[in-house]
Amino acid sequence: MWGLKGWAAVIGAVGLSVVAAGLAGPAPRAVAKPPGSMEFCKIYPNAHVCAASPVVNCTTCHTVPPARNLFGEQVAANLAPGAARPLSDADYIAALPAALKAVEALDADGDGVSNLAELIAGSQPELSSSQPTSAGCTPGQARTAAAGRWNTCGYDPAHAYRKVTLDVCGRSPTRAETEAFRRLLPNESAWRGALSDRLDQCLRTPYWLGVNGVLWNLANAKISPVDSIKAGPRAGSxxxxxxxxxxxxxxWLNTGDRDVRxxxxxxxxxxxxxxxxxxxxxxxxxxxxxxxxxxxxxxxxxxxxxxxxxxxxxxxxxxxxxxxxxxxxxxxxxxxxxxxxxxxxxxxxxxxxxxxxxxxxxxxxxxxxxxxxxxxxxxxxxxxxxxxxxxxxxxxxxxxxxxxxxxxxxxxxxxxxxxxxxxxxxSQVAANSDAFAQKVVWDYWKLMVGREPGPADQTEFTLMWKGLKAQDKFNYRTERMLHALVLTEAYGRP
Ligand code: HEC
Ligand code: HEC
Structure with missing residues (x-):
């Protein structure tokens, strides 16, 4: 019964790829070309998708492989033109960089933004409804915003303080707390210290760390509790x-001075x-x-x-x-x-x-x-x-x-x-991989910022997961990473 969900996904995927293979015409045999996914980030290390994983989704170039999307069509048209098909994996990999280069300035979905600009920003080059969002404020907007109560054009410490108290302690700051914090604003090291202290207090509350607390809920998707087979206290049938x-x-591994690996x-x-x-x-x-x-x-x-x-x-x-x-x-x-x-x-x-x-x-x-x-x-x-x-x-x-x-x-x-x-x-290889650090930060990012890291977040997201791995930064201590996460613009911008 627990495997059902997985099976549905598998059957769905298999069913679709069988259909797609049928449509692709008289291919002599189904040759897998997954290397495209691995080569892509070697060619475009700065593309948004490569920040989350060194292996891009097949859907970057395909609808359901081997059927190609509009962008994949342009790549295919420029891939070793005239060479006999199917290409060997080696010939395919050798030809891919030039093919991608040839379509950089094209605009597969005709939305006025080039394929390259979309790939770097993280929007979809094959979908006209998907375009890069611009994150920046004009200098004029920034000046007006900074003068207001909440600075909507950048990091707002008072907003971050309120959000940490809500997200991690589970309550709003009192009026006295807010006023005391606002008085520190002219002095950056003072408000940073107060924000960091508040986070430290909150990280020890039952709201964050307790049974059914925030961390408990963060683990739900990994643990998938089923009460009927539970042993121990409150055992199931x-x-x-x-x-x-x-x-x-x-x-335990997500608190204090412990290595999350x-x-x-x-x-x-x-x-x-x-x-x-x-x-x-x-x-x-x-x-x-x-x-x-x-x-x-x-x-x-x-x-x-x-x-x-x-x-x-x-x-x-x-x-x-x-x-x-x-x-x-x-x-x-x-x-x-x-x-x-x-x-x-x-x-x-x-x-x-x-x-x-x-x-x-x-x-x-x-x-x-x-x-x-x-x-x-x-x-x-x-x-x-x-x-x-x-x-x-x-x-x-x-x-x-x-x-x-x-x-x-x-x-x-x-x-x-x-x-x-x-x-x-x-488990050693897994724990030391970029994918592991990215997943740890990804989960916390979604929890704290309230959405998945988007195109505009790429720089900050990358800093977080690279910092998690770096010995002289967070050294796999998630609480250290959280102290930096609440200072990001993604978190502190109203
Ligand atoms: C899209 C990738 C994909 C394709 C294609 C695929 N599988 Fe799987 N298969 C999986 C994954 C992933 C799992 C593990 C279950 C899960 O977590 O989704 C799995 C699990 C299984 C299992 C173990 C199920 C169990 O309960 O232990 C069998 C058997 C299996 N697949 C057979 C097949 C067969 C036969 C085909 C071809 C007809 C196939 N799969 C095609 C990804 C795939
Ligand atoms: C960077 C773009 C890109 C990515 C990412 C990509 N592909 Fe492809 N794929 C192509 C192109 C282009 C072709 C056409 C190759 C040709 O014309 O020989 C292709 C062809 C294929 C084919 C048909 C192979 C043949 O010789 O008939 C399959 C199957 C396939 N890809 C599977 C995948 C899978 C699975 C993934 C993800 C793991 C993937 N591809 C990722 C671009 C890509």
Whole structure:
């Protein structure tokens, strides 16, 4: 029942691409051309789409691959004109930069803005209703605005102070607080200090950090709680696992001087000691015994943060030998890449090998599964429902249901084109990737600013995720990043 949503997406995508392939005419065989997605950001590192992910969506050039959108049509027309089709991947990659260059000054959707200007700004070159928005105010507007009560043409500290109190403490500032803050405005270091203090106080409130608080809700999309199978306190009718541990770990790793990469690499389990004020502490390993299905069973050295918890493997792996849903969930939730929408494709050579005989090697499936299956192998040694443990011989249990070759599936796999021996290595590569830092900031940006980072936000968004990675900046401490986020124009501009 938990897999239904994913399946609907897959069936939708497969159905569409089969239809599109049918329309594309007498192609000798369906040749995947996903490299376009990876080459694009090498050619246009400053394009807006490349700030969020180094791999652009196929829809930059296609409607549904291989069908092309208006921009993709112009690229195709300029791609190695006259050369025999289909092009090899190497010939395609070699010809792509010149083809893109040739269409930069053209205007595929006829909206008066060139393809290049749209790509850089982040609007869609193939859609006339999508045009770059201009963020700046004219100097005249800026002067008038600065004189008003709220500065609508730039960062307004009083607005930011009010917003932090609302967003993070869950209340409006009192009139006395607001007036005291306004008195500091002539002195930049004074108002910055007061804003930072306010944020620090708010970050420790139950409103932010408590049960059902803001951070708890931020984790909902990753944890997907289902009450009927909850174990532990307030158990459901079929208690299988307790998601409260997952919320605790998420909140703990997102507070104080803790490295948020622990979401993928951490080995602690964390208890909520109190909710007012919210306080957490790691549980000693001996303390884990006796919790049974409410606790955690994977040995410490085989844990990978949120993606090996009892809850995560229960709802995602369930009883599958090659748990593709689990790998796709980790990729989507922690790296922001949705394979069902063909994001983050890094096809591996000779994959998918289809050890469990699901038919994924067919060309229409291999487009995604040449990335997804090797991404999944490191999860194959982790049991789902009931056992929830690391078991090197796990696949033996599936020969009867999934065929004799299932035991040949390796534990080694591939992520972002990099070979990894097991899930420990997988999670290190994932946690250190740009995609991880971008996803962490993306989630907070949406939460705090109230919308996804848009074309006008590119500079500030990039500063935030690069800062998250930099040792001398936020060093993977999300609270440090938040102190900078509330100083961005995106946050503090009324
Ligand atoms: C930068 C633009 C661009 C991006 C991004 C892009 N493609 Fe393409 N794609 C093209 C062009 C141009 C062609 C036509 C190639 C030709 O004429 O040989 C094409 C062709 C294809 C074909 C047909 C291959 C053939 O030889 O018949 C498939 C399938 C395809 N792309 C899939 C994808 C997928 C899947 C993605 C995303 C992972 C993607 N493309 C991303 C530009 C792009
Ligand atoms: C658009 C990319 C894409 C295409 C094309 C695709 N898949 Fe998948 N497939 C996925 C993703 C992603 C998942 C993981 C489920 C999820 O989270 O959406 C998945 C999961 C699966 C699973 C595991 C389901 C489970 O519950 O464990 C099977 C089996 C599968 N796909 C078979 C196929 C077959 C057969 C085809 C071709 C007919 C195909 N897929 C085409 C992306 C794709």
């Amino acid at each position: 079929i208690p299988l696992a307790d998601y409260e541990w997952d919320y605790n770990l998420f909140a 622990g979401l993928l690499t951490g080995q602690d389990f964390v208890k909520r000691v109190s909710d007012s004020p919210p306080t957490f502490e790691p549980v000693p390993e001996e303390g884990m015994r006796g919790l049974r299905q409410a606790g955690q069973t994977v040995p410490r050295e085989k844990r990978a943060g949120m993606i090996t918890t009892r809850w995560f493997t229960t709802v995602n792996t369930m009883f599958t030998p090659i748990p593709r849903t689990t790998a796709a969930a980790a990729y989507r939730q922690y790296l922001g890449l949705d394979l069902a929408r063909m994001q983050g494709l890094h096809p591996a050579v000779s994959e998918p090998a289809d050890y469990d005989a699901k038919g994924v090697a067919a060309p229409a499936c291999a487009v995604c599964h040449s990335t997804l299956d090797p991404l999944t192998y490191p999860f194959t040694r982790y049991d789902g429902i009931i056992r929830n443990n690391y078991n090197p011989n796990r696949l033996k249990n599936f020969v009867r249901t999934d065929g004799p070759r299932v035991v040949e599936a390796p534990e080694a796999g591939e992520i972002f084109g990099q070979k990894v021996a097991n899930l420990m290595e997988w």
